Amino acid sequence: MKTIKVLGSGCAKCTKTAELIEKLAAELGVDVRVIKETDAQTIMTYGVMSTPAVVIDEQLIHSGSIPTQVDVSGWLQS
Amino acid sequence: MFEQFTHLADWLVYDLAGFSVTTKAGDALHFFVEDTAKIFALLLVMIYLIALVRASLNVERVRDYLAGKHRGVGYLMGAGFGAVTPFCSCSSIPVFLGFTSAGIPVGITMAFLLTSPLINEVAVLLLMSLLGWQFTVLYIVIGMAVGVLGGLFLDSIRAERWLQSFAAEALKRGQQSSVSLTAEADTQPGTESNQMTLVERHNFAKAEMLEIFGRVWKWVIIGVGLGAALHGFVPDGWIEAHLGDGQWWSVPAAVGLGIPLYSNATGVIPVMESLIGNGLPVGTTLAFCMSTVAASFPEFILLKQVMQWRLLAILFAMLLCAFTLVGWIFNYFYPMF
Structure with a gap:
């Protein structure tokens, strides 16, 4: 099972990002756990400055915007 | 036109x-x-x-650029980048920490963060079209000055003493390793800007246009709506009579009211146009509007994550003084132009 963290201080874009990932994961039948990480200190440890950012299995793979559907599907299937 | x-x-x-x-x-x-x-x-x-x-400009590149820069130019560049770099205000905390852990002094980081909401392309455009270019230049100069002087002031009182402890440690670590960090950044092969194709730029610009427009259109309607209401329904001369030049206290009162209130530049500029048109002195208008844009309660609550109460109080007092001065100076000098 993939653990996916969405980093961001709780703004609308971060919520949308988390929802998008959950929706696509359900569609593709991939088993994931999506966590919204809002703590500034934790976000800092990933070296992220523009949110929303996406971390999959402790690897930072995206930051600064809501990811596209194509991107998210790609991450989920890899 | x-x-x-x-x-x-x-x-x-x-x-x-x-x-x-x-x-x-x-x-x-x-x-x-x-x-x-x-x-x-x-x-x-x-x-x-x-x-x-500006497709290839982002906060990460600004950080790499500011890290290890001499303080003298740092404030000016921090404020300058704040004006031109796009970033969502919900990212201010990660940006603050990102800059801090790269060893950038608190004052330079704050110059960036203070200028950023005040000056951006949407604000400049609205000012140009509604209030003319002289006023726009004035606005930009003041916005930059507040950022630069505010940053200088914060470093001169050693504001980093009052950061939350984890942020203060990150700053210390960053300053020790900043020399090696900049060296590393210099050796990174070809920056993305050179490699961005026209199609990529077009896609970025299109996405950006839809994104920003989707975010600000309601603010424009609210701002212009308020402006229109003032324009049509507040009796001519009322503002001038009650809040005109004579009352020195009207400036600090306007700023004190403006700081906790939140608006972005897009919503507030149409209101500015109406207030000035209705006879509110230019300095008072500027002071009120800039203080609503530069700071707000939600933002202070966010900043609490990285700053102690003492520093937040200093920041609040600093902004109060800065915008009050701006207001008084303009009320005094502007009529002479």
Whole structure:
């Protein structure tokens, strides 16, 4: 099972990002756990400055915007 | 070049909807239609063009650039980058920590963060079209000055003493390793800017245009709506009589009211136009509007994550003084132009 963290201080874009990932994961039948990480200190440890950012299995793979559907599907299937 | 919008509003409000030119409602509605149409058209075109140019600029590159820079130029560059770099205000905390852990002094980081909401392409565009270029230049100079001087002040009182402990440690670590970090950044092969194709830039600009427009259009309507209401319904001379030049206290009162209130530059500039048109002194207007944009309660609550109460209180007091001074200076000097 993939653990996916969405980093961001709780703004609308971060919520949308988390929802998008959950929706696509359900569609593709991939088993994931999506966590919204809002703590500034934790976000800092990933070296992220523009949110929303996406971390999959402790690897930072995206930051600064809501990811596209194509991107998210790609991450989920890899 | 903006007459088309006057004609459009004439046609819609007076001809089509049948309002009379002489009624207050007709006047207010005309003002609303003309300004909204003009602002929407400008926003769409200009956001796209500007995004095309600055497609490759982002906070990460600004950080690498500012890290290890001499303090003297650092404040000015921090404020300058704050004006031109796009970033969502919900990212201010990660940006603050990102800059801090790269060893950038608190003052330079704050110069960036203070200038950023005050000056951006949307604000500049609105000012140009509603209040003219002289006023726009003035606004930019003041916005930069508040950022630079605010940053200098914070470093001169060693504001980093009052960061939350984890942020203070990150700063210390960053400053020890900043030399190696900049060296590393220099050796990174070819930056993305050189490699961005025209198609990529177009896609970025299109996405940016839709994103920003989707975010600000309601603010424009609220701002212009308030402006139109002021324009049509507040009796001529009322503001001038009650909040005019004579009352020295009106400036600090306006700032004290403005700081906790939140608006972004897009919503507040149409209101500025109306306030000035209705006779509120320029300095008082600037002071009120800049203080609503630069700081707000939600932002202070966010900053609490990285700053102790003491530093937040200092920041609040500093902004209060800065914008009050701006207001007084302009109320005094502007009438002489």
